[in-house]
Amino acid sequence: MPTLPTTISTNAGLLLRYLPAVLAVGLIAYAIVAGGHFVTLAGFALIYAVFVTGLNIFMGYAGQASFGQNAFAAIGGYASAVLTATYGWPPIPALIVGAAGAALCAVVIGYPTLRLRGHYLAMATLAIGLIVYEVTVQWQSVTQGYMGISGIPPLGIGSWEVTSDRAQLIMLSIVVTLCMASAWLIRNSRFGRAIVALSGSEDAARALGVDVARYKLAAFVVSAVYASLAGSLFVHIVGFVSPEVFGMHMVILGFTMLYVGGIGTITGPLVGAIVINLLPETFRGLKDYQDLVYGAALILLLIYAPGGLASLGNALKRRPSTPIPATAPKGARP
Amino acid sequence: MNRLGVHALTRRFGGLVANDSISFDVPVEGISAVIGPNGAGKTTLFSMISGFLEPSEGRVVFEGEDVTGVAPERIAARGLVRTFQLAQLFQNLTVLENVKVGRHIRTKAGLWAALARPAWARREEAETERRARELIAFVGLGDQADARAAALPYGQQRLLEIARALAAEPKLLLLDEPAAGLNHDETERLSGIIRRIAAQGTTVLLIEHDMKLVMNTADRIVVLNFGRKIAEGTPTEVQGNPQVIEAYLGGVETPHV
Amino acid sequence: MFDLAYFSQTLVNGLSVGCIYGLIGIGFCVIYNASGIVNFAQGAFVMLGGMITYVLLTTLHLPMIVAGSIAIIVVALLGVLIERIVVRPLWDRNATMFVMILATLAVQIVIERTTLILVGDQPKSIPVFTDLPPIRIGGVSIGYQTLWIIGVSLVLIALLALFFQKTLVGRAMRACSINREAAALQGIPVSRMLALSFALSAALGAIAGILLTPTQFTAFNVGTPFAISGFIAAIVGGFGRPFGAFLGGIALGLAQALAVFGLGSGLKNVAALSVLLIFLFLRPSGILGAAK
Ligand SMILES: Nc1ncnc2c1ncn2[C@@H]1O[C@H](COP(=O)(O)OP(=O)(O)O)[C@@H](O)[C@H]1O
Ligand SMILES: [Mg+2]
Numbered sequence: 001m002p003t004l005p006t007t008i009s010t011n012a013g014l015l016l017r018y019l020p021a022v023l024a025v026g027l028i029a030y031a032i033v034a035g036g037h038f039v040t041l042a043g044f045a046l047i048y049a050v051f052v053t054g055l056n057i058f059m060g061y062a063g064q065a066s067f068g069q070n071a072f073a074a075i076g077g078y079a080s081a082v083l084t085a086t087y088g089w090p091p092i093p094a095l096i097v098g099a100a101g102a103a104l105c106a107v108v109i110g111y112p113t114l115r116l117r118g119h120y121l122a123m124a125t126l127a128i129g130l131i132v133y134e135v136t137v138q139w140q141s142v143t144q145g146y147m148g149i150s151g152i153p154p155l156g157i158g159s160w161e162v163t164s165d166r167a168q169l170i171m172l173s174i175v176v177t178l179c180m181a182s183a184w185l186i187r188n189s190r191f192g193r194a195i196v197a198l199s200g201s202e203d204a205a206r207a208l209g210v211d212v213a214r215y216k217l218a219a220f221v222v223s224a225v226y227a228s229l230a231g232s233l234f235v236h237i238v239g240f241v242s243p244e245v246f247g248m249h250m251v252i253l254g255f256t257m258l259y260v261g262g263i264g265t266i267t268g269p270l271v272g273a274i275v276i277n278l279l280p281e282t283f284r285g286l287k288d289y290q291d292l293v294y295g296a297a298l299i300l301l302l303i304y305a306p307g308g309l310a311s312l313g314n315a316l317k318r319r320p321s322t323p324i325p326a327t328a329p330k331g332a333r334p
Numbered sequence: 335m336n337r338l339g340v341h342a343l344t345r346r347f348g349g350l351v352a353n354d355s356i357s358f359d360v361p362v363e364g365i366s367a368v369i370g371p372n373g374a375g376k377t378t379l380f381s382m383i384s385g386f387l388e389p390s391e392g393r394v395v396f397e398g399e400d401v402t403g404v405a406p407e408r409i410a411a412r413g414l415v416r417t418f419q420l421a422q423l424f425q426n427l428t429v430l431e432n433v434k435v436g437r438h439i440r441t442k443a444g445l446w447a448a449l450a451r452p453a454w455a456r457r458e459e460a461e462t463e464r465r466a467r468e469l470i471a472f473v474g475l476g477d478q479a480d481a482r483a484a485a486l487p488y489g490q491q492r493l494l495e496i497a498r499a500l501a502a503e504p505k506l507l508l509l510d511e512p513a514a515g516l517n518h519d520e521t522e523r524l525s526g527i528i529r530r531i532a533a534q535g536t537t538v539l540l541i542e543h544d545m546k547l548v549m550n551t552a553d554r555i556v557v558l559n560f561g562r563k564i565a566e567g568t569p570t571e572v573q574g575n576p577q578v579i580e581a582y583l584g585g586v587e588t589p590h591v
Numbered sequence: 592m593f594d595l596a597y598f599s600q601t602l603v604n605g606l607s608v609g610c611i612y613g614l615i616g617i618g619f620c621v622i623y624n625a626s627g628i629v630n631f632a633q634g635a636f637v638m639l640g641g642m643i644t645y646v647l648l649t650t651l652h653l654p655m656i657v658a659g660s661i662a663i664i665v666v667a668l669l670g671v672l673i674e675r676i677v678v679r680p681l682w683d684r685n686a687t688m689f690v691m692i693l694a695t696l697a698v699q700i701v702i703e704r705t706t707l708i709l710v711g712d713q714p715k716s717i718p719v720f721t722d723l724p725p726i727r728i729g730g731v732s733i734g735y736q737t738l739w740i741i742g743v744s745l746v747l748i749a750l751l752a753l754f755f756q757k758t759l760v761g762r763a764m765r766a767c768s769i770n771r772e773a774a775a776l777q778g779i780p781v782s783r784m785l786a787l788s789f790a791l792s793a794a795l796g797a798i799a800g801i802l803l804t805p806t807q808f809t810a811f812n813v814g815t816p817f818a819i820s821g822f823i824a825a826i827v828g829g830f831g832r833p834f835g836a837f838l839g840g841i842a843l844g845l846a847q848a849l850a851v852f853g854l855g856s857g858l859k860n861v862a863a864l865s866v867l868l869i870f871l872f873l874r875p876s877g878i879l880g881a882a883k
Binding site: 203264 | 384386405406407408410411415416417418422423424425426427431432434435436437438439441442443444445447448449451458459462483495498499502
Binding site: 120302 | 680818867
């Protein structure tokens with residue numbers, strides 16, 4: 001084997017791998033500098049990046065399916081909204097209470113279902129998504145039903161509040177960086193290896209002493225906490241919350257972002273969130289078409305690019321030298 | 335003392351008796367083997383010993399303690415680790431990471447340690463890394479540490495599975511047909527590796543189909559046929575046993591009921 | 592005070608909606624048995640059954656029996672289409688269960704959103720099959736539609752039993768559910784069974800939707816709650832056992848009715864999910880024990 005060409009193609013591969021992430025960071029930086037309409041878009045992208053990072057830990061690493069992440073975002077979002085706007089709590093304790101509530105809810109659903117095969121949890125999470133939606137609509141004394149809650153204060157500590165668009169974007173960038181760093185720390189640890197291992201073979205993981213049910217549950221709770229954080233961030237940035245905010249579209253959008261950015265990678269969630277948020281405005285204005293388009297896009301991605309768009313590029317690039325096993329999509333196995 | 339005691343283990347699948355009251359002991363020293371034709375019930379036996387399959391009747395005693403019905407991960411934590419007949423790698427981890435997962439029961443860093451990285455956890459991780467690299471080198475995969483496990487050829491996957499199991503520092507290692515799918519050279523190498531594992535104090539119990547490998551690796555052999563134990567002894571004793579010869583020469587007539 | 596008449600009325604309603612859950616649950620089992628796939632688009636078939644019937648009744652003014660039959664056929668064909676263009680490519684690639692679940696859920700969303708765009712978000716209803724005043728027994732009134740639901744469900748159960756026991760195709764499907772590899776070795780076209788299972792399951796869903804719509808309504812987004820209830824029915828019945836699923840549906844319908852009776856109607860779905868979680872906790876293999 002001549003070494004030179006290999007080195008070059010490795011470098012090209014590396015570049016290709018990090019290019020989307022570099023572009024993503026560049027876009028956020030540009031938004032901070034340029035300001036205006038772009039800031040709002042970038043802000044939503046960053047909030048979704050937090051949401052999808054959590055999804056990625058449970059789906060990309062542990063290889064399990066949850067359709068109820070929007071419920072956890074709703075729990076976080078409503079806890080923040082009600083506690084700060086109605087009861088005048090400071091944002092940070094409210095956010096922590098929301099995350100604890102989401103974690104508790106994840107344990108209640110995950111404990112009985114995660115010992116069983118994947119579709120049990122998937123269906124139970126689908127149900128919890130609907131139930132939390134119903135609760136937010138019907139528990140009017142607290143959530144004000146369809147009307148929603150407005151006047152939610154911006155995030156801040158003490159008397160210091162993050163109010164300007166740019167300051168918020170910088171804060172979100174920091175939060176996303178911390179989230180991605182923690183995802184990296186989790187992935188490259190004994191805990192992270194155990195959950196990625198069980199997604200490859202539960203039997204082999206058990207044979208090596210990994211308590212599979214417990215680790216799945218832990219990954220589920222972690223992903224719920226990320227989702228809850230995203231929900232809290234959202235209500236503080238927008239200043240308003242209603243049941244529709246955390247609907248099923250959030251889940252489909254999250255999956256599409258994950259598959260576009262690359263499931264099971266550290267930067268995939270950020271890249272996916274930015275790509276999907278900055279897609280042509282045509283999709284964004286029309287919410288009905290939006291879900292349709294993302295649903296269809298998700299099906300196509302699952303069939304034709306199971307490792308995400310990035311893997312499609314890699315596969316094309318690398319085909320001449322190393323054949324990619326067609327049956328082993330990156331990320332998820334049940 | 336024996337490492338493992340199998341007492342009248344029976345497993346039925348509907349009407350089929352896959353294991354029929356099998357008993358034997360595995361001493362601490364040396365390499366023991368379970369042999370028998372395809373479908374004899376060897377894998378079923380291993381699955382019951384390692385907790386993956388509940389016995390219909392009988393008991394498994396490991397290190398003097400009854401472990402019948404204990405969950406596989408708990409049995410593993412006590413030092414009994416198995417491999418699978420079809421290599422079951424963690425496809426999305428690298429070769430090195432696969433072996434690191436093998437250290438799971440010997441380490442304890444959890445979620446908080448992952449996030450906070452206290453000094454003890456960093457030390458533990460460094461030690462894990464060192465042991466894992468050692469083992470990869472031991473099975474001859476040293477230059478593949480960062481390859482994705484799924485990208486290895488099958489023969490090397492089997493070796494990786496053994497390295498991963500060894501990382502757990504088991505007291506008893508169960509290998510289910512470790513030589514299946516290996517070529518002649520690889521089988522030779524495997525045979526050397528297994529002997530070295532045993533020499534280092536790990537009890538090895540292996541299932542093998544390939545008589546030649548068994549005869550020059552194992553110290554003791556248990557022979558199964560149609561779910562029953564038909565012979566037990568040293569390789570020479572077993573080789574001369576007429577029932578074993580019959581089972582292996584494909585005698586249609588079976589010593590039944 | 593305890594109101595016996597109202598209580599009995601609640602139970603009758605629970606029974607009829609339970610039959611619907613049961614039919615949907617059978618739909619889950621039929622596909623699961625043929626392929627090991629849990630089809631998360633099951634609810635779309637239920638919604639479309641009612642919706643297509645509504646559209647045919649209001650635009651072409653067809654008689655109910657014709658409109659309903661066409662709806663069932665269209666939905667069954669759609670089932671086959673989904674199998675061909677989404678499930679089959681993934682199946683051929685040995686996609687994981689996780690990917691399969693996600694893909695079928697995406698199909699559900701696509702169908703739901705397409706329906707929203709085509710017919711809008713207003714609830715639609717269709718007339719009852721027999722327009723006579725309800726039968727009164729004591730203080731309980733039983734509408735004819737309730738009788739239709741229970742009657743048609745029972746007939747369908749009987750037909751399915753005959754189909755699985757007596758016909759070659761039905762027996763082949765059962766063989767697939769017991770052991771797919773062995774069935775393939777015996778020359779059963781396993782992949783055609785997969786398409787057939789989607790058609791059968793879609794048709795059952797559509798029938799459930801048509802039966803139910805006159806007593807409630809249908810809208811683009813009713814599918815998912817029905818899918819969840821049907822799935823719970825299947826679990827309570829021991830996943831993979833069609834007749835268990837029917838019993839499970841009735842059990843769930845009654846449990847939900849009791850929850851509504853005792854706690855108010857806002858808790859219908861909470862009650863259903865609680866049944867699921869409690870069941871999975873105590874008896875994951877279902878009332879009759881798991882299939883296989
Ligand atoms: N899960 C199972 N269900 C039904 N039959 C099984 C199962 N596992 C093994 N068997 C049957 O038990 C017998 C022994 O199988 P096995 O232990 O795999 O044999 P071996 O490993 O010696 O080839 C075979 O006839 C096999 O078909
Ligand atoms: Mg075997």
